[in-house]
Amino acid sequence: MESLPPARRKVTLTDIAAGCGVSRATVSLVLRGSPLVNKHTRARVEEELRRQGYIYNRAAANLRRRTSSSIALVINELGNPFFAEFAAGVDETLGAAGFVTLLGSTSESTDREQAVLGSLIEHGPGGIILSPAEGSEASRVLSTVGPQMPVLLFNRELGGSLPEYAHWDRLMLDNQRGARVATEHLIAQGHRHIAFFGGHNDSSSCSQRYAGYLQAMQAADLPIAEHWRVQTAPTRVDAAHRCNELFRADPAPTAAVCYNDAVALGLMLGLAQRGLQAGHDFAVTGFDDIAEAAFSMPPLTTLATNPRARGRQAAQLLLARLRNPQADASTTTAPVQLVVRESSGPLRSP
Amino acid sequence: MESLPPARRKVTLTDIAAGCGVSRATVSLVLRGSPLVNKHTRARVEEELRRQGYIYNRAAANLRRRTSSSIALVINELGNPFFAEFAAGVDETLGAAGFVTLLGSTSESTDREQAVLGSLIEHGPGGIILSPAEGSEASRVLSTVGPQMPVLLFNRELGGSLPEYAHWDRLMLDNQRGARVATEHLIAQGHRHIAFFGGHNDSSSCSQRYAGYLQAMQAADLPIAEHWRVQTAPTRVDAAHRCNELFRADPAPTAAVCYNDAVALGLMLGLAQRGLQAGHDFAVTGFDDIAEAAFSMPPLTTLATNPRARGRQAAQLLLARLRNPQADASTTTAPVQLVVRESSGPLRSP
DNA sequence: GTGGCGATTTGGATCGTTCCAAAACGACAG
DNA sequence: CTGTCGTTTTGGAACGATCCAAATCGCCAC
Numbered sequence: 226m227e228s229l230p231p232a233r234r235k236v237t238l239t240d241i242a243a244g245c246g247v248s249r250a251t252v253s254l255v256l257r258g259s260p261l262v263n264k265h266t267r268a269r270v271e272e273e274l275r276r277q278g279y280i281y282n283r284a285a286a287n288l289r290r291r292t293s294s295s296i297a298l299v300i301n302e303l304g305n306p307f308f309a310e311f312a313a314g315v316d317e318t319l320g321a322a323g324f325v326t327l328l329g330s331t332s333e334s335t336d337r338e339q340a341v342l343g344s345l346i347e348h349g350p351g352g353i354i355l356s357p358a359e360g361s362e363a364s365r366v367l368s369t370v371g372p373q374m375p376v377l378l379f380n381r382e383l384g385g386s387l388p389e390y391a392h393w394d395r396l397m398l399d400n401q402r403g404a405r406v407a408t409e410h411l412i413a414q415g416h417r418h419i420a421f422f423g424g425h426n427d428s429s430s431c432s433q434r435y436a437g438y439l440q441a442m443q444a445a446d447l448p449i450a451e452h453w454r455v456q457t458a459p460t461r462v463d464a465a466h467r468c469n470e471l472f473r474a475d476p477a478p479t480a481a482v483c484y485n486d487a488v489a490l491g492l493m494l495g496l497a498q499r500g501l502q503a504g505h506d507f508a509v510t511g512f513d514d515i516a517e518a519a520f521s522m523p524p525l526t527t528l529a530t531n532p533r534a535r536g537r538q539a540a541q542l543l544l545a546r547l548r549n550p551q552a553d554a555s556t557t558t559a560p561v562q563l564v565v566r567e568s569s570g571p572l573r574s575p
Numbered sequence: 576m577e578s579l580p581p582a583r584r585k586v587t588l589t590d591i592a593a594g595c596g597v598s599r600a601t602v603s604l605v606l607r608g609s610p611l612v613n614k615h616t617r618a619r620v621e622e623e624l625r626r627q628g629y630i631y632n633r634a635a636a637n638l639r640r641r642t643s644s645s646i647a648l649v650i651n652e653l654g655n656p657f658f659a660e661f662a663a664g665v666d667e668t669l670g671a672a673g674f675v676t677l678l679g680s681t682s683e684s685t686d687r688e689q690a691v692l693g694s695l696i697e698h699g700p701g702g703i704i705l706s707p708a709e710g711s712e713a714s715r716v717l718s719t720v721g722p723q724m725p726v727l728l729f730n731r732e733l734g735g736s737l738p739e740y741a742h743w744d745r746l747m748l749d750n751q752r753g754a755r756v757a758t759e760h761l762i763a764q765g766h767r768h769i770a771f772f773g774g775h776n777d778s779s780s781c782s783q784r785y786a787g788y789l790q791a792m793q794a795a796d797l798p799i800a801e802h803w804r805v806q807t808a809p810t811r812v813d814a815a816h817r818c819n820e821l822f823r824a825d826p827a828p829t830a831a832v833c834y835n836d837a838v839a840l841g842l843m844l845g846l847a848q849r850g851l852q853a854g855h856d857f858a859v860t861g862f863d864d865i866a867e868a869a870f871s872m873p874p875l876t877t878l879a880t881n882p883r884a885r886g887r888q889a890a891q892l893l894l895a896r897l898r899n900p901q902a903d904a905s906t907t908t909a910p911v912q913l914v915v916r917e918s919s920g921p922l923r924s925p
Numbered sequence: 926g927t928g929g930c931g932a933t934t935t936g937g938a939t940c941g942t943t944c945c946a947a948a949a950c951g952a953c954a955g
Numbered sequence: 956c957t958g959t960c961g962t963t964t965t966g967g968a969a970c971g972a973t974c975c976a977a978a979t980c981g982c983c984a985c
Binding site: 235 | 628630637653670676698811
């Protein structure tokens with residue numbers, strides 16, 4: 226093995242100062258682009274910085290200045306494209322503002338959420354963007370991050386609302402309106418027997434969407450049969466399996482508002498196995514507009530949440546909070562947009 | 576607006592020490608679980624820590640100990656599920672080892688790559704996991720991260736190999752063998768006229784895969800027609816458009832090895848528009864095994880790269896490097912696995 | 926030659942932790 | 956009572972930056 230270079234110490238402010246005969250304070254001013262330093266000195270110092278390959282130690286600076294240059298991002302699962310896109314949007318905006326993103330994921334476990342939060346705050350982030358794990362409790366989160374930490378909640382409320390954390394900002398999706406719009410679209414297509422398919426009632430986003438569906442059905446004075454509500458895991462496979470439950474009694478639905486795109490795609494698979502063609506014999510809508518929705522057969526009518534834009538928005542909201550810690554807490558409801566494709570064809574007479 | 580609590584200073588070691596009448600040094604020992612401290616003192620200190628809601632300041636500790644507790648992860652694009660899964664694997668393993676992940680993404684731009692690297696190293700990561708942007712140069716990367724920084728290259732080589740960065744570790748996919756295996760599979764299915772579809776030759780992963788294809792074709796003594804190599808952007812849409820180019824001359828291929836899954840799915844779309852049914856009239860293989868591959872119609876034969884496992888592996892390789900900075904540089908080639916589904920059906924006589 | 930003024934530069938304390946050598950403590954033997 | 960030894964505890968100097976009040980410089984007017 227060839228011998229590595231003698232692993233010399235990292236070069237610091239002091240080395241630069243010594244290297245060109247000025248004080249540490251002066252070098253520090255140069256680094257921060259202060260107008261106080263003389264043009265000529267600045268040039269000399271900058272040359273020396275390059276020569277020695279100086280790397281700024283932001284941790285040391287943050288310690289002294291009592292500031293932070295990072296933001297923690299805690300999400301459920303990067304493998305889920307919705308969150309991956311969200312994370313991409315967050316990172317993009319934070320990066321542009323000079324912050325670095327500290328990543329953590331919880332796999333929907335509140336215990337891991339606690340552990341991850343605990344580990345992240347030790348690194349002194351300026352704030353936290355948190356998409357809570359299902360069942361996460363306000364009091365636990367509050368006690369591990371402390372009352373001073375700026376927090377932005379995304380996508381879900383915490384359980385057991387406390388007055389103490391009312392000062393946290395929120396960015397939520399308009400789940401209810403989205404599902405209502407989808408249902409109204411199906412009604413406008415002539416459907417009268419419309420199911421709500423997939424998800425679990427105890428998930429908050431699912432119950433919000435169900436509420437939107439109910440709202441539209443009631444507004445149109447349409448009856449709802451009990452077997453038109455089928456719960457599933459939010460996965461394609463489980464959705465495909467449970468397709469038959471929609472047809473176990475009369476009257477059979479002719480359309481379904483699905484909890485999300487994964488479930489909708491699974492349902493279309495299940496329909497195909499029954500010999501039904503989605504968009505022709507049965508109308509389907511999804512929720513999320515994942516990349517695949519545009520390419521499925523048939524292409525899926527769904528609600529675009531634009532998770533990347535939501536990520537940018539979340540980052541911006543948190544940055545605004547950092548600039549103005551005293552401002553009132555805000556709750557932002559991001560609109561979702563109906564994208565009509567071929568899966569939601571009009572009712573045909575049997 | 577209700578007045579917030581008086582924004583008291585963060586509680587530090589000194590506060591705890593004062594609070595229970597011991598020295599800072601003792602509290603520090605307690606925090607690190609040293610066996611030196613008396614059982615009784617420890618209990619008192621721990622109680623005080625809880626009481627005051629102390630939060631460990633890892634940045635300060637790292638400064639003093641000259642250590643790091645973070646790793647930088649620089650990838651092209653979180654929106655790409657391959658990288659999202661990879662990042663999830665990295666974060667999972669780093670988190671378990673007590674490290675925090677600093678995220679950065681480059682959008683395939685070498686300039687952004689420079690900027691992101693520059694910003695991340697200022698936060699003092701212990702090492703970097705880098706999936707280089709296309710066209711990224713070794714010398715530039717080396718000069719911004721410095722020669723001391725442990726680096727693990729994933730997925731791509733850097734351009735302009737320098738002897739100076741030979742000490743960096745590598746984790747690469749076995750692109751060539753993967754494409755060879757796929758081609759051999761199609762040959763075994765009876766196909767003789769096999770195209771290589773999609774991607775651009777100047778992408779290194781694409782040229783490696785093409786090389787594997789060539790290797791298999793030559794080993795089987797099969798001829799290759801010029802119009803069997805169609806270049807596309809690595810997207811579904813462009814692939815669907817260019818499908819026809821495969822058939823612009825005789826003899827038409829009966830099968831295609833595709834650059835990746837996106838391209839393969841696009842090709843299947845294009846084939847459907849020509850009235851050809853993938854898996855029946857024409858065989859198709861992909862590369863990556865994205866989630867969608869298992870659910871397409873027909874399900875796609877492809878090569879599983881298991882990006883999440885690769886992420887875990889990358890993290891482990893870098894952690895090993897941190898434990899042993901002197902070890903020889905390693906190059907790991909991760910195997911890819913052929914997953915046979917229905918899109919690669921046997922040749923039928925016309 | 927002295928004083929004054931704006932433009933630059935600087936020493937030393939400080940942020941919150943860890944390291945280290947040395948001190949304090951208690952128990953026990955001589 | 957003194958000395959020794961093992962167990963605990965501790966003061967003060969780091970780590971690499973920034974802040975601040977004060978010092979230094981050059982230049983010009985008087």
